[in-house]
Amino acid sequence: MADQVEPPPLFENVNITGEDKEDDDLFVSAHQEAASQSEGKPAELLNGESHSPSEPVATPRAEMENIPINNGSSRPASMDQADRNNHEGGDDFIEISITEPQKVGDGMGAYMAYRVTTRTNMPVFKKREFAVTRRFSDFLGLHDKLTEKYLKVGRIIPPAPEKSVIGTTKIKISGQNEGQSSNGNEFVEKRRAALERYLKRTAQHPVLALDPDFREFLECDIELPKATNTSALSGAGVMRLFNKVGETVNKITYRMDETDPWFEDKLAHIEALETQLRKLHTNVEAMVTYRRELAQYTNGVARSAAMLSACEDHNSLSRALNQLADTEEKVEALHLEQANTDFFILCELLKDYLGLLGSVRDAFHERTKLFQHWQHSQQMLAKKREAKAKMELTNKSDKLDQACAEVIEWEAKVERGQENFDRISQMIKKEVDRFEKCRIHDFKIMFIKYFENHLEHQAQLVKYWESFLPEARAIA
Template structure:
């Protein structure tokens, strides 16, 4: 095993993985995707946002009920930091490199640690996106029983998004930083030698690879042969249903947010033109100059506030939604591997039972090995599921709180701008009344004759 420390799975209540893996688990052939396995879930209903626990609930009728269902409680903050951290990584300082062959961006990876697996306490290296992609592939190959955090999507549509723009690079840098922090905080993935090489090697030789003695996942080859699972265990069925439901909700939120951003962009275009009309009008209207300039100033303030709100939505809100869409795909991939492992075990067990009945032979050792592999998958998946749920609650707590703050700030700025215009109009009205009084002729009543 390449775990390096008995930290994993402590939060899930499971035994350490070293106590579960059968001694023969590391002697099989390398992992291959294997054939597709059909899983009979037995239920197709959408059970809502229930963290994988099937309960019958209706859609939230109010914002408060939604927050309650997401469990955004302050006491959850302690759960995410309960594990002792001794590895800190940061992704920053993007730099553009231009050569005759290609143009690309590199990012600085800064590492601070007290672990004995590292020769030095501090490291600083530069990596490009494909290096991060290499790391994730290596982690997925060597630790297939664990949930590997997703990377931001690699490809962008040419002509639609400039991948060298400051906004795009900043958004990608934040996503890469989050990916690396999640890996470094994981009690098993953080001890992977590939991560060590990624954080410390000045020149990352991806072609050479590393000779590793990895855990059970890399040494397993699934030979289910199209075997159909009798039934996925209820808890994993509930997980799958939750992921499908959550994915649908995220997709709807993403589409609506995109439409809102498009409408805000069109609104901003009209609002800028609207404000410029008042500015040009004020230049030729001496009597109304101050009120017209006040309207133009208020409109301009609203434009800037709307720009900030849209920028926050596109750079902070949308990336989190897309990250969790990719996270769901990663979780489903791990669950498919677990199902393949279970299918292999069931297939071999049935064959062994038939042979035992016919030939009266003992259950072969490879059946016990397959059972141990299933237990490994189950233990690791449960631990990562709980960790993912904690991270999700924290991320969405920050996301929704930030969205509320940004919207409040937007409306406060707009309100303040228009209130200042009222003050200008009142001053103008008082000034006009004063001038009118001064211009009125003095009126003297005629004498009264008796």
């Protein structure tokens, strides 16, 4: 009978009843967690906060080693030597960089491998500096493992970079030298920067940074088992697509009756923020495109001025045109540099946070699923109690004992369902609070860096035209 069917368990392999009660303080010492790991318990907490002496207010650890900002070059921005000394002398830190993308193999079996270098003073790691080589599917496999373990308890998991069938195919069929040069291949550089930001965001999380799978990914210099289910055309990938469609339909069609106004207000805030960030990201992408087009037009002006100076008989005018061509070439390079700044500093951060807001919504949806499971248990309990009452009225003593056992069983399920729902609600509040602090700090650092770069470019542009002005005035 349909009312006898128990709903599929949502938490077969996830412990959400015992160990997570000690998670009231997300920012305890990493040394305490190292000790807890030695006793066989999973490390759940890490002191993820630090601040510079110039910032007395405590903020999340998101200084330069953990800020996903790149100026467009193939090498990531590194910390100052003073910052390194401060970290090494006191606060726990982890600095991750990805360099040296190389194409391995030929044909459709080829793939890109990336060198992941890590520097840290955290006691849970065996060394202070180490490097491994990982392929793109390894990153997706790591994300799947972290999602499987932590999403169902309300953690916000940073999203991994999206697969690009077109970009991957171009790399597979390209030549060996083209695949190895990150500067000569825009797709490879974008992916390298995105993977680096993903690892830094994961390391910035006080729980995920101590996860055994994450630590194995960073420090075990061995080839990881190939994550075949990450392929878009694999059987697991197709099933994941169908499940994702079902989850999306469920998110749209099911609306739970909120008893806590915090979640309703926060979800509305997240939806509004996502809408505005998406509009801003679209406009910034258009701005990047326009700057690159402006660089192309500036190059055309430089070429035309150079050809005109070659056929000009007037000496001073010819020199001025030649100087104009040189200035326009410099301006062209400046426009391209500004376009890269717009993309890697501003556009990519907005894209990252669109993905992170999706992860926040996923955590909210896990809470909704737990609420559905809890409500189903309550409905089943009511039916079991009704069936028990009918047996007592009809004196069916042969089935009464079984009915009593079923009532007790469903009462326990209802109690566990309520406990799980309350626990994930508390966890989401903590995670969203940490997410908001990191978001504000990330945007602060991004705006400062972006405006500093923009001012430098404008100052350089003024110098170029000031140096050309005397040549223009010398025309006689």
